[in-house]
Every structure is written in structure tokens, then in C-alpha cells.
Ligand SMILES: Nc1ncnc2c1ncn2[C@@H]1O[C@H](COP(=O)(O)OP(=O)(O)O)[C@@H](O)[C@H]1O
């Protein structure tokens with residue numbers, strides 16, 4: 018069916034993902050191919066020392082993104098979206114969105130980026146004998162309890178950003194299993210929150226007498242393929258204030274951007290892996306067997322169909338690169354040369370590849386915020402060199418590209434070298450890969466592994482959640498998610514692969530030794546630069 022007829026017949030499927038810097042919408046056809054797109058740029062705010070997005074910014078952003086998609090549909094096909102076959106909502110994971118009896122958020126949304134939860138995360142990790150990262154929702158909840166915050170006793174519902182949007186659109190308090198695994202660990206056998214940990218938590222906070230139990234607060238867990246409610250009339254208006262969109266569309270379980278990244282890269286099967294590289298970076302390897310022990314730097318999540326995944330998560334990836342690229346943009350403007358940002362990125366990133374493989378001794382720490390993997394509670398973006406280092410533009414840019422995936426390398430060394438995790442394929446996606454071939458080659462050197470990139474790399478997450486929505490309504494053959502992706506979506510398409518060269522790997526290793534040796538400089542910067 019032609020794209021226009023698909024849209025007019027109400028057979029198109031919509032995926033929306035709330036990324037840290039961009040809300041993206043992708044419309045796909047019956048063959049799961051993108052046919053229209055929309056987006057909205059936004060930024061987190063540091064309010065009273067905590068990273069947040071306001072509720073108004075969330076809805077204004079969603080509506081602008083959808084309006085943008087409608088405009089794209091009008092421009093390309095001269096038609097309007099009136100009904101859809103399915104919708105999926107995805108977003109940045111974790112964080113803290115507690116709601117009270119009036120269904121209003123009780124404190125500003127605390128995002129994944131906050132590192133104020135160290136005490137809670139450490140105590141819970143010990144209690145559960147399981148690594149509980151700082152950004153997990155349970156850490157935020159317990160930190161609020163440790164802080165004696167007034168609102169905690171009145172919480173009625175605690176969810177993630179995707180869970181919140183989904184609830185407002187459908188009235189359903191549910192969450193996809195992957196996103197749920199970033200609130201509280203999931204038991205792979207029951208495919209539900211880990212009952213032992215739920216009980217331990219209830220016992221831990223019982224003396225406070227809050228009058229709720231943890232299971233009263235959390236969204237119901239759903240695996241991919243389960244029905245998760247329908248778009249209500251109020252929900253339709255929230256999404257499309259122009260009033261064209263009809264209610265009634267089924268929604269798939271809302272997922273986190275980890276699960277949608279796995280889906281968009283066909284990496285939900287054992288021995289597959291993927292790396293998301295945008296504002297943050299995170300690698301996700303689907304495990305064949307459990308790790309031998311918990312590691313503070315390895316986060317355990319699940320695929321959208323509930324298989325265990327080992328994640329290395331780094332809070333900082335492209336923000337510092339953007340800061341430098343913007344500086345060069347300003348210089349270009351000063352010279353009176355018109356600016357095309359893709360060109361600025363493309364020129365600087367490709368030039369970086371002409372630098373030395375070890376960046377000539379230059380080192381960068383891209384820590385806009387704290388970085389749990391390297392033990393930094395706060396961050397100060399930092400560039401360091403000695404007078405004798407080879408200071409050139411190429412080495413400078415390369416040092417920052419290496420920094421963007423440096424922490425990822427440190428964490429993955431544990432998985433590959435100590436745990437001997439085996440993967441057949443790792444696929445990269447996210448904004449870092451938008452300049453073809455560069456982020457891919459740097460990541461291949463960092464992980465000492467071939468890296469594949471698909472054409473959809475830049476919009477991966479929104480496409481991923483659209484695929485999960487399609488899996489809900491277009492899976493007449495009742496295939497498993499991996500089989501559906503293999504046969505109905507990817508059909509042998511593995512993207513373009515780049516293998517690491519020995520010289521790049523040796524260079525990256527030399528860089529990372531300088532990086533690790535200099536971490537004290539970053540610690541000193543945090544201490545002294547207020
Ligand atoms: N042409 C380009 N080449 C390389 N990187 C790019 C290009 N355009 C945008 N980017 C990077 O993509 C990042 C956004 O990536 P994305 O995965 O969409 O992030 P998020 O989900 O965190 O919002 C930008 O911050 C920028 O660094």
C-alpha cells in the first residue's frame with residue numbers, strides 16, 4: 018500500500034520517543050518502514066540543584082513534535098492523520114515522577130541525570146545484594162525518604178516519563194518490562210518486580226508508617242506484545258490539540274530508550290548488543306548467562322520481552338562535544354560564513370580521524386554532570402594537555418570523541434575481559450553516529466569490536482517504539498519479538514559494519530591509560546572549581 022493510502026486507511030503506526038535533547042516522532046507503514054517524521058528540541062533545566070523538565074515543557078514538546086509530524090504528512094502526502102493502527106510511547110528511563118491523590122506531580126520530575134542519590138543507591142545495593150544505580154527510580158524514592166521529604170507519605174503512583182505520558186493518554190498505569198527494570202529490578206522468572214526486594218524495601222521503610230506498600234505505588238509490568246490500553250478522547254486531544262486524531266487506537270506497553278534501542282537495532286536476542294550514544298551513552302549486551310557477581314558499574318535491565326541485559330551507562334557523551342562544536346560554529350559566524358550544523362559536525366569529526374590514534378597525548382573529560390562509573394559525584398568538563406603533547410585541531414577533536422566513549426570502554430572491559438561475555442554483533446545508534454563512519458570507528462576502537470550502524474541510526478528510539486507498537490497489532494502469526502524483528506522488520510539487514518584497526522585499538526588503549534591516570538585532575542577540578 019502507498020504511504021498516503023496507509024495513512025488514510027488508519028493503518029500507520031506511530032512511535033514517539035522523549036530523548037534528552039529531542040522528542041522524536043516516527044510514522045511507519047505496514048512493512049515497518051518510516052514514512053513521516055516530526056521532532057521538537059528541548060533541554061533539561063538545573064532547578065534547585067536537580068536536573069528536570071517541567072510538566073508544561075513535556076506537553077508543549079509532545080504537541081509540537083506531533084504538529085511537526087502532521088506538517089510532514091501534509092507536505093509529503095497532502096493528507097491528515099485521523100486514525101492510527103497503534104501508538105507507542107518511549108522515553109529516557111528511571112528518575113522520579115511521584116503523583117499524589119489529585120494525580121498531580123508532587124515534586125519536579127527528577128531525571129536520570131541526577132546524582133544526588135548516592136546514599137540511597139549504596140544502601141539499597143547492599144540490602145538487595147544487587148547493584149542499584151543512582152538513577153534507578155527506587156534510589157530516588159529511598160533518597161527522598163532519607164531526606165525526610167514531606168510528600169513521600171502522600172505518594173499514590175510512581176512512574177517514569179514514558180509511563181506518565183502513557184497513563185495520561187490511556188488512563189492505564191502500566192509499564193513495559195524494560196522500563197520497569199530501571200525502576201526496580203525484575204525477576205527474570207516471574208517477569209515482574211523482584212518480590213524479595215519489594216518485601217525487603219517494605220520492611221526497611223515500615224518504621225516510617227507511610228501507609229503504602231511499594232507494590233501499591235509502582236506501575237503494572239507488561240512485556241512487549243501485550244495490550245496496554247487505548248487512546249482516550251482526552252488523550253487524543255493531549256496528543257493532537259488540532260482535534261483531527263480520533264480516540265480508540267491501541268497502545269503498546271510504554272518502554273524506555275534502552276528497550277527501544279535494542280528493538281531498533283535488532284538486538285533483543287542473546288549474543289547481540291547495542292550502544293546508544295547521544296546526550297548519554299550506554300551499551301547493552303543480551304546475556305547468555307548471569308554475571309558471576311554484581312558490579313557497581315554494570316546495570317542489569319531487560320529486553321522488552323524480559324531477557325537479562327548487562328548495561329554500562331555513562332551520564333556524559335555528546336554535551337561537551339556539542340559545546341566545542343558550537344565554539345567553532347561561533348568562529349565561523351564571526352568570519353561571516355553561513356553555518357550548516359551537520360557540515361560543522363561532519364568537517365570536525367572527519368578531520369579528527371586524521372589525528373594521531375592516541376590523540377597525541379591530549380585528554381578530555383566530558384563530565385557535564387557526575388559520572389558514577391568513574392566515581393565522580395559531580396562533573397567539570399575539562400581538557401588537559403602537557404606542553405610537549407601534539408596539540409592540533411585533529412588531535413583536539415579526536416581526544417573529545419575518545420572522551421565521549423571513554424567511560425563506556427572502562428565499563429565494557431569488565432564485561433569482555435573479566436566476565437568473558439560473548440557477542441556476535443554490536444550495533445550503534447543515536448546522534449553520535451549521524452556523521453557517517455566517525456563515531457562508529459571510534460567506538461569500534463574503544464570496544465575492540467566490529468560496530469554496525471543502520472540507516473535509521475539517528476532516529477532509532479522512535480522507530481524502535483513504533484516497531485513495538487507494530488508488534489502489538491501486526492503480529493497475526495504470533496511470532497516471538499526476536500522472530501518478528503528478524504522476519505518482518507530486518508530481513509537480513511545488518512547495517513554497515515566497521516571493524517577496528519590494530520592501530521586505532523592500540524591508540525585508544527594508550528588514550529584510556531592517560532585518561533585513567535589523570536582522573537585525579539578531574540576530581541581536583543570538581544573540588545576547586547565552584
Ligand atoms: N551531523 C551530526 N554529526 C554528528 N553528531 C551529530 C550530528 N547532528 C547531531 N549530532 C549529535 O547528536 C546528539 C543528539 O543525539 P540523540 O541521540 O538524538 O540524543 P538524545 O536522545 O540524548 O536527545 C547531539 O547532541 C549532537 O551531539
Ligand SMILES: O=C(CO)[C@@H](O)[C@@H](O)COP(=O)(O)O
Pocket residue numbers: 035036037038108109110111129152199273274275293294295296297298299330
Ligand atoms: O538512563 C538511561 C538508560 O539506562 C537513559 O534513559 C538516559 O541515559 C537518557 O538517554 P539519552 O541520552 O536521552 O539517549
